[in-house]
Amino acid sequence: xxxxxxxxxxxxxxxxxxxxxxxxxxxxxxxxxxxxxxxxxxxxxxxxxxxxxxxxxxxxxxxxxxxxxxxxxxxxxxxxxxxxxxxxxxxxxxxxxxxxxxxxxxxxxxxxxxxxxxxxxxxxxxxxxxxxxxxxxxx
Numbered sequence: 001x002x003x004x005x006x007x008x009x010x011x012x013x014x015x016x017x018x019x020x021x022x023x024x025x026x027x028x029x030x031x032x033x034x035x036x037x038x039x040x041x042x043x044x045x046x047x048x049x050x051x052x053x054x055x056x057x058x059x060x061x062x063x064x065x066x067x068x069x070x071x072x073x074x075x076x077x078x079x080x081x082x083x084x085x086x087x088x089x090x091x092x093x094x095x096x097x098x099x100x101x102x103x104x105x106x107x108x109x110x111x112x113x114x115x116x117x118x119x120x121x122x123x124x125x126x127x128x129x130x131x132x133x134x135x136x137x138x139x
Contacts, residue, residue, distance in 0.1 A: 002041065002112035003084050003092040009077035010105055014048045014070065026100040034084070039095060043082035075106075083112070 019027070034040035046052075049069035056065040071077060086092040089111065096107050115122045115130050122130075 001086060001088065001092075002114070003086055003089070004110045004112055005043075005082040005084060005092070005096060006078055006108040006110065007045075007080040008106040008108065009049070009074050009079040010103070011074055012103070013079040014050075014074050014077065016048050016050075023100075023102060026102075030098065030100050033098075034082070034095065039084045039086060041083040041085055043080070045080035046078060049077050 031040060031043065034043075049071045052069040054067045054069075054071070055063050056067065058064050084092055084095065086095070089109070092109055096109060099107065115127055118126075
């Protein structure tokens, strides 16, 4: 099972307060553990929302309004993420509890939808396309 580990933004991340060398080293060491365990598939930190934008789509799915950051609700923002491959939710949760944070924060764990989760809508053609896309992006 794949999981997205979402690091929620804080007032500091939204002020572009970057981690110091000690914090970067601790996170690097944690990421090395994830690599050695075969857990991590991807992971990145994000810059503050003032460097981003939102695009609103109408009820017909057409892109319309572009809203430039920053965004007011820090608690709704993402400051970083990992994609992990774990045997279970409990394993992902155990790894999350080991993240080396040195201040208050919040992590959200979400299971990534797999093709089987889409039931009958995942036709053989859709499955083949997903396999082709995944293979192409993993090179």
